[in-house]
Amino acid sequence: MTKINQDVSDITSTLDDVVHQRTRLGILTVLHEANKVEFGYLQETLGLTGGNLSQHLSVLEKSGLIRIEKGYEGRRARTWVSNTRTGTKALRAEVTALKALVARIEF
């Protein structure tokens, strides 16, 4: 195994499977940019169906990366989602690892 391949392998081993999945990485990125994000905004921005988004949110919530709050805004039911500290750390670690990977390969 070459040095570069070894380095790439070391970096990829640090990637978290829960976060590395493209849609979930997108969800955590959106949540990182706001205090709380409404379910409908996530759905529209990421182009997901309600069921698909719910599944991904469920995975992230079980891993302790996000928090889900359900409530009402007037008569309308609203679901607000936010990052936990663990989720923010996981996102930062993921993006750092991806940047390191690209930098190592470009070098």
Next chain:
Amino acid sequence: MTNQIDGSTQELLASVGTLRHRVRNDRHSFWFPLVVFGLITLLSIPLYYGWPMRLNLGSMHCHHYANRTISCTGTGFIPQGFLTRGFFTNQLGSWLSLFWVLSMFLGYVATIAFYRHRAVTVGLKVRIWPAVAVGLGLLILVMLMQSYWHAIEPPFLNSGDFWTRGTATLVILSVGIATLAALERSFWYIIYAVGFVFIALLSSLYNVSNLVRWEGLGGFITPSNEAIPNVILPSLYLLIGGFVFWALQHDARVADDDAEFVVE
């Protein structure tokens, strides 16, 4: 394999960057407080009319006693009483202080209401309480300290330029706007907010009318309206800033509608 990882990883990072950009544009609402406080500052202009005449004539001599009463002799107008005494100036009490206290409070209430409205309609909640707490907290702190300073009459209050022009509230506002800029995490808004701190300090420490005179527009400046450029400058800075940020965000949102985060 390496090339495959390289391409997909780079593309993924680019997509994350695009997504962040889009959400930030949807989230940013900071043009609104700039317009609101710009209009408030503009509305305060009549209250500054006639200020330098009273100041320059120097015919009013006041003494602040330890029991918080004020005794004035001479011509001019420095009203007495708690609310109208002047929290933010030692030269221009009148209704200016009351105007600033009420309008700052209403400005922050309007800002909170707008951010809440945006949160519900767009689906993004932004934390702006720290900016409101800093802005209103400083305002209340200065009011309390000014009451104390009026009572003890320290030399730095009565001679200090900072309190003379009645625009100290703009410096307090600039700290609130700088805090909001930090919360909004916008590089250009932070640069703009730092610029407003500078403008507010300039308006409090210097007669802006002197700059107008240097530019050959001195014909408009009379003893009665000499203080007005100190208010026009920050109000224009706020209003133009608010309009430019609104236009930039509007254009960016249109552009972001074309960019997609591909999930599969």
